[in-house]
Amino acid sequence: MTDAVENAGTVPPATGAARGITTVSDEVVEKIAGTAARAVPGVADLGGDVARFFNSVLDKVGLDEVGDATRGVSAEVKGGSAVINVVLVIDAGHVVADVTEAVRAAVIEAVEKYGLTVTQVNVTVDDIELNQPGAAGA
Numbered sequence: 200m201t202d203a204v205e206n207a208g209t210v211p212p213a214t215g216a217a218r219g220i221t222t223v224s225d226e227v228v229e230k231i232a233g234t235a236a237r238a239v240p241g242v243a244d245l246g247g248d249v250a251r252f253f254n255s256v257l258d259k260v261g262l263d264e265v266g267d268a269t270r271g272v273s274a275e276v277k278g279g280s281a282v283i284n285v286v287l288v289i290d291a292g293h294v295v296a297d298v299t300e301a302v303r304a305a306v307i308e309a310v311e312k313y314g315l316t317v318t319q320v321n322v323t324v325d326d327i328e329l330n331q332p333g334a335a336g337a
Contacts, residue, residue: 228274228310232283232320235309236272239301241293243328245271246286281310282319288326295324 236242271286283306289298299322307317 223276223313223315225274225276227313228276228281228283228315229272231309231313232274232285232306233270233272235305236285236287236302239298239305241290241298242287242302243290244288244326246288246325276315279314280316280318282321283310283317284321284323286323286325288328289324291327291329299324 233245236245273284275282285302285306287298287302289295302322303320306320310317
């Protein structure tokens with residue numbers, strides 16, 4: 200017991216694992232991935248038809264930011280790994296394979312900056328945006 204008291208000040212601090220665990224929720228990964236996917240040229244919107252319909256209804260009643268951050272993205276985080284699914288609308292005139300690969304790369308890079316490992320990014324193109332900005336009245 201004397202030895203423990205004498206060495207009390209010299210015990211190295213416990214490692215992070217000994218002090219507790221850190222958990223990253225699915226929703227956090229969904230927000231990170233959604234932000235990254237929206238920034239890719241050729242991505243018009245995220246989400247399937249139903250999600251976009253409900254979002255337009257929310258916009259009309261003044262709740263325009265509800266659900267936007269994670270719409271079109273789902274994630275499953277287990278330990279330090281994540282599987283991410285992205286549903287998007289592509290702008291007309293863009294090559295689907297180029298846009299989806301750019302989305303995949305952007306999502307992986309963004310999420311892995313937070314210390315997680317992305318094992319899969321599955322991208323589904325749900326629709327194509329034919330109404331280009333500035334095309335009205337032309």
